[in-house]
């Protein structure tokens with residue numbers, strides 16, 4: 379099959395209704411139980427699970443598309459966390475502790491995939507086959523952040539499909555380890571410590587000493603400008619230059635187009651720079667599931683290429 383269009387799809391988080399609605403709007407039809415469209419391939423940016431109540435439907439649908447060559451995907455931080463939650467460490471504990479916070483975040487998945495059930499282990503094994511990133515001739519895909527330096531260091535350790543090797547999940551769960559830091563940056567996104575004594579209160583009301591940063595935008599020099607926060611919260615951040623001690627990741631504006639998810643955007647889907655597209659518009663909650671259609675050979679990006687699931691879903 380010659381691919382003429384790639385349809386890049388944001389974080390689904392167990393919302394199968396939004397996914398099937400979006401796929402239909404994009405022109406995909408289920409044939410023999412597999413969503414497909416001639417000339418098209420879907421690419422998922424990860425975070426298939428947690429929060430929504432249709433986890434199995436989402437995973438089944440996506441796996442069938444991938445198994446039949448109609449989709450590609452990268453790993454999200456929720457799949458990484460799930461692997462660690464379901465894997466024992468050398469000391470007999472789990473790589474991701476089963477504390478109330480972690481278990482609660484993962485509860486929707488556990489409701490449909492009971493802990494240690496055979497089917498659960500099969501899905502966890504499938505998560506491990508998801509690559510950390512995709513690099514196609516015209517664009518790149520990663521869940522949270524494309525950082526050239528981290529990727530250059532990590533690539534020699536990945537397998538030939540860019541997957542983390544099973545042996546490295548232990549190291550990726552140990553604070554201070556290179557693998558841990560790499561996963562933090564690539565799958566959860568870089569964060570910036572605010573000046574001493576400053577706290578930022580996040581969307582759940584939790585005070586935090588650091589904020590997520592707009593790594594996709596060049597020339598951001600102050601805490602207030604660089605932070606990924608609501609416009610209300612932005613005015614509460616210091617309008618002072620970012621400390622030179624803070625290593626800032628910045629995606630060059632002449633680099634290939636980068637597609638990612640993860641950031642809980644709200645409002646109308648739109649381009650955030652000339653070569654960066656965030657596809658997460660909070661479908662996990664009340665937001666729409668968003669896609670961007672990339673025509674092979676297209677030069678540049680356009681707001682006309684966004685698709686979204688129905689607002690009332």
Ligand SMILES: [Mn+2]
Pocket residue numbers: 389425454455456521565639640641
């Ligand atoms: Mn995420």
